Amino acid sequence: MLFVSNEPLSAKHLSDVLELEPADIAEALESLETDLDTRGLQLMKVAGGYQLCTKPEYADYCALILQPAKRKLSKAALETLAVVAYRQPCTMPEVEAVRGVAVDGVMKTLTERGLVKEAGRKQSPGRPILYSTTPEFLEYFGLNDISELPDIDMLAVEEVKALEAQKELFSQKQESDQEAE
Secondary structure, X not given: OOOOOOOOEOHHHHHHHHOOOHHHXXXXXXXXXXXXHHOOEEXXXXXXXXEEEXXXXXXXXXXXXXXXXXXXXXXXXXXXXXXXXXXXXXXXXXXXXXXXXXXXXXXXXXXXXXXXXXXXXXXXXXXXXXXXXXXXHHHHHOOOOHHHOOOXXXXXXXXXXXXXXXXXXXXHHHHHHHXXX
């Protein structure tokens, strides 16, 4: 079932379809994961279910024969998606306030691609639509649940450190150039 499915299968679904106890499914999945250690496939827990995937070290070989199933997202789409992911549920004006640009076209694209969905209405004047990410979002980024998103504060610290390192290298180069003159 895992081999032929194009989407993750939950342990409960496997248990129901195969008419086996959940403990037996858990044991079988653990055994399969161990068996795959020395092979080109791996069992991944993704979007609340299980999926057979090629190991990352073989991705280049697979890419040679497969057409990419997912189109790349634009920088604007990735930025918008990040705001929704970290602030969900959120409204379009809230996303626009963070990004500083209109996002209606990008949100439409993300909704059409199934990465973002309407998640109700905000209890405020005008009752704007709330948006959140979808299971397809989790699958696209290889996450089991939203808690696996990188810590945004740590990302900011790493970015500042990288910029400081670049500044230091630039200063050293300038000093070196001045000494050379």
